[in-house]
Amino acid sequence: xxWSRDDMARRAAMELQDGFYVNLGIGIPxxxxxxxxxxxxxxxxxxxxxxxxxxxxxxxxxxxxxxxxGKQTVxxxxxxxxxxxxxxxxxIRGGHIDLSILGAMQVAQNGxxxxxxxxxxxxxxxxxxxxxxxxxxxxxxxxxxTARSEPKLLRECTLPLTGKGVVDMVITDLGVFAxxxxxxALTELAPGVSLDEIRQQTxxxxxxxxRPV
Amino acid sequence: MNKVYAxxxxxxxxxxxxxxTIMSGGFGLCGIPELLITAIRESGVNGLTVISNNAxxxxxxxxxxxxxxxxxxxxxxxxxxNKLFADLYLKGELExxxxxxxxxxxxxxxxxxxxxxxxxxxxxxxxxxEGKETRDxxxxxxxxxxxxxxxxxxxxxxxxxxxxxxxxxxxxRNFNPVMATAGRVTVAEVEHLVEPGEIDPDHIHTPGVFxxxxxxSRYFEKRIEQRTVRKRGN
Numbered sequence: 440x441x442w443s444r445d446d447m448a449r450r451a452a453m454e455l456q457d458g459f460y461v462n463l464g465i466g467i468p469x470x471x472x473x474x475x476x477x478x479x480x481x482x483x484x485x486x487x488x489x490x491x492x493x494x495x496x497x498x499x500x501x502x503x504x505x506x507x508x509g510k511q512t513v514x515x516x517x518x519x520x521x522x523x524x525x526x527x528x529x530x531i532r533g534g535h536i537d538l539s540i541l542g543a544m545q546v547a548q549n550g551x552x553x554x555x556x557x558x559x560x561x562x563x564x565x566x567x568x569x570x571x572x573x574x575x576x577x578x579x580x581x582x583x584x585t586a587r588s589e590p591k592l593l594r595e596c597t598l599p600l601t602g603k604g605v606v607d608m609v610i611t612d613l614g615v616f617a618x619x620x621x622x623x624a625l626t627e628l629a630p631g632v633s634l635d636e637i638r639q640q641t642x643x644x645x646x647x648x649x650r651p652v
Numbered sequence: 653m654n655k656v657y658a659x660x661x662x663x664x665x666x667x668x669x670x671x672x673t674i675m676s677g678g679f680g681l682c683g684i685p686e687l688l689i690t691a692i693r694e695s696g697v698n699g700l701t702v703i704s705n706n707a708x709x710x711x712x713x714x715x716x717x718x719x720x721x722x723x724x725x726x727x728x729x730x731x732x733x734n735k736l737f738a739d740l741y742l743k744g745e746l747e748x749x750x751x752x753x754x755x756x757x758x759x760x761x762x763x764x765x766x767x768x769x770x771x772x773x774x775x776x777x778x779x780x781x782e783g784k785e786t787r788d789x790x791x792x793x794x795x796x797x798x799x800x801x802x803x804x805x806x807x808x809x810x811x812x813x814x815x816x817x818x819x820x821x822x823x824x825r826n827f828n829p830v831m832a833t834a835g836r837v838t839v840a841e842v843e844h845l846v847e848p849g850e851i852d853p854d855h856i857h858t859p860g861v862f863x864x865x866x867x868x869s870r871y872f873e874k875r876i877e878q879r880t881v882r883k884r885g886n
Binding site: 485486487488489494495496497498500501502503504505506507508509510511512513515521522523524525527528529531532556559562563564565566567568569570573574599600601602603 | 705731732754777778779780810821822827830877884
């Protein structure tokens with residue numbers, strides 16, 4: 440029984456530490472805000488120019504001038520500050536944000552990340568992803584283990600890169616991998632997932648350093 | 653000197669010409685100069701290069717200038733909300749330069765601040781660094797990016813005085829303050845217009861030196877791209 444999207448988000452939330460400034464990407468990473476462990480405080484950064492992002496507004500209280508980077512209506516908190524895009528990315532590029540949790544199309548065993556473009560097919564753009572992976576202190580990828588049964592953890596990315604050697608950790612529905620100078624290591628298996636099963640669905644080569652759960 | 657114009661058309665009078673470069677503030681549909689975009693559409697000016705983080709959506713924001721084929725080239729970071737954009741690009745009818753969002757913001761900030769180029773680690777080893785000069789500082793590789801200026805910058809502010817001092821509201825600030833500094837001429841569309849002295853000088857985001865023309869927009873409904881809410885009581 441692999442992890443659900445909520446399980447994956449809950450596991451990613453364990454990477455948060457008290458006092459962290461965190462940027463959450465669009466999609467599954469957004470769910471992480473629902474699982475912030477009790478007893479710790481983190482400030483969420485939204486790269487369109489907001490630090491201290493609150494939950495979605497109550498119905499009828501949506502403000503068109505108050506959105507997150509996914510263009511969703513959000514709310515402010517007592518800790519909130521607003522700033523322009525240049526300062527927002529100064530924060531990101533300058534290494535002032537502790538953790539970035541984002542989605543991916545492909546991750547390579549050396550930490551290369553591809554999540555912005557499929558040549559000739561998908562024309563969306565990288566948004567802030569290249570700046571985030573270049574500047575944020577720690578980068579965690581949250582993604583499904585495979586796409587249409589094709590592995591997404593690869594020896595080398597085949598899609599255009601978002602960043603080279605930038606990913607520190609990958610959390611999928613099947614398990615958790617750490618990436619460091621010595622390569623990629625499997626550190627956790629989702630409940631009911633066997634080592635054989637995860638090997639079959641992974642192209643990247645990895646060592647096994649399972650932590651007791 | 654009067655900076656206040658009666659409407660968006662008059663605020664742009666004499667500024668538009670075919671082939672020019674225009675910066676347009678906003679993030680998604682948040683904080684976009686909608687009336688000025690509409691006036692540009694109605695002017696019929698053509699062959700534009702538009703610098704803007706996004707390209708609006710189909711039927712709103714810069715999307716209306718794509719529909720009318722007035723844009724020749726876009727410099728943006730993310731255009732995923734606009735189907736027409738993808739169609740035009742894949743058919744080769746629209747030129748596109750993708751910049752990482754932070755690189756785009758910094759290029760504009762640099763352009764407005766008289767800095768012709770700078771080095772960043774964003775994009776090193778990716779397509780965006782191809783053909784660009786790289787240099788190592790303290791053992792890390794950086795890529796050179798150039799500053800950006802435009803013939804015209806159009807921005808949206810929440811409050812302004814007649815001198816052109818601007819205040820933005822919440823996340824509608826986004827690219828507007830940096831773009832205001834990087835237009836050879838900057839036109840601000842503002843929701844509220846007051847007399848000099850009515851805004852606390854300590855609260856001004858964009859000093860009036862950066863703003864040449866102002867248009868006080870009549871009330872219009874701001875659009876929400878993704879209306880997300882939570883239920884009361886939990």
